[in-house]
Amino acid sequence: MSAVYATFGLAPAIRAGGVLADGGYQVHRDFVDFVVDGRPLLHQLSDLDAVSPLASDVPPAIFTAQVRGLLLEADAPLPGGRHIIYGCPECADLACGAVTAVIERGGDGGDGCDDYVWRDFAWQTEEAVDLERNGYHGIGPFRFEGAAYRAALGALIAPTDPEADATPVPGRRVLLIGARVAVLAKLAAALRTIGVGADITRDAEHVPADELRGYGAVAFGRAVGERERAAVRRAFADAGVDVAYVDGLAPIVPLLVAQIEHALDRSPRERRRLTGLAAADGAAEIEVTSACRVRLTAYRLDRLYRTHARDLFEGVLDPGRHRVPLDRRAVKGESYLVARTAGGVLVTAVTR
Incomplete structure (x- = not known):
């Protein structure tokens, strides 16, 4: 087989959580997506609610094992050299369905044996796969230059310098500020249910900077005055934290959850x-x-x-x-x- 060279990269992505109109919940997931030729690979799958196996909430040992699998430093989890590229965001169970592909070195036995090739993409719900019936015939194969591929994935598990002055990454946590305590309590409970941490306060002025760095967004209720808002913004600015601010549109919990989910999405437009x-x-x-x-x-x-x-x-x-x-x-x-x-x-x- 042959494949035209494609560029390989990684980018942070989210699966937006939410409180649905029927009363159900959708879990928030942060993950690293695969970027092929400058475009997220997931965007080629038009009707798929899924995340890559490189999710931020999996234990470090499992995350490292997933990366090493993509680098072919460990055995493939499925027969035929198949790897899970995207799986169920709720449970990661193969029975719910997953996008899989064969990952191999070289791919044609000729030049470019240092390359990595992703081929034979398919939708899979059990260990056996029927490419004719469930294959993604319009996706791939992709050939990635070996050094760039290893550099991108290896950076996810490379040891970091403990003395490096790293810029804090905004957290998956929200600070809620408002006058209607009952609404804030319901909102905090809904956010926690979908996997987003939430705290309630009226004054962030005396909160230690280290704690403020754990927040990715601040949500203001409609009754919060401009003086209070300015004091909160000043506290975060003094702590050197780049946080998203949300002006709550109405005391409707699913609506506020959606506003906060949008604020937590820091991916480029x-x-x-x-x-x-x-x-x-x-x-x-x-x-x-x-x-x-x-x-x-x-x-x-x-x-x-x-x-x-x-x-x-x-x-x-x-x-x-x-x-x-x-x-x-x-x-x-x-x-x-x-x-x-x-x-x-x-x-x-x-x-x-």
Whole structure:
């Protein structure tokens, strides 16, 4: 077999967690994605909710074993030299389905024996795989130059200098600041359920800098005044922490969770699938950069401040801008939209 050379890289990615309209939960996962020819490989799989085996919440020994497997320094976990490229974000069980591929050195017995080749991509739910029936015939094979491939993966497990002045990486933890304690408590519980840590406070001024470095986002309730917000921002700035700030749109827990998930996504815009969401004149405008499944949900508060939620659309959208008509009954009064893909989420208010 032969394969044209492709560039290989790695980039941080998330599987956005959330509280769904039906009451279910979707777990937040941070992971390292594979970037082939400058584009996340996962984006070539339009209808897949999955993460790579290089997830941040797996034990270090397992993470190292996964990297060594991709480097072919350990036996393949599946017959035929097959490795899991993407798996279930909830349980990582093969029975739920996984994208697998053969990883081998060289690949043709000729020149380039130092290269790494990924080939025969397939959807797999058991140890045996039927390439004719379940193969991804439009993906790969990819040939990666050996030195660059080893450098990218090896950097994930390379020992670090304990005396190096490393810049702290924003954590998967959120500081909640607001006046409505009951809402904050429910929001914190929902965030913890999906795997995002949350703390509640009204004053961050005297919190030690080391603790502030553990937060990736700060969420303000609508009742928090500008003076309080400025004091919080000043505390984080004095600690040298680059944190995302979220202005809560409404006391609706699933909506606030979606806003926080968006804030925790620090991936470059060019590597995101879902890049635009607006709602006006009875329709939503959604923009995606690659084919993917999108779910659109409306949340609204009635005159008694009760929350109503309704899924309005779910389907695979092609790259580009799309207009989705809105049911006026679902977005009357104070209302908001949440658009969600497996790798990201956007929120907007419905304007009139």
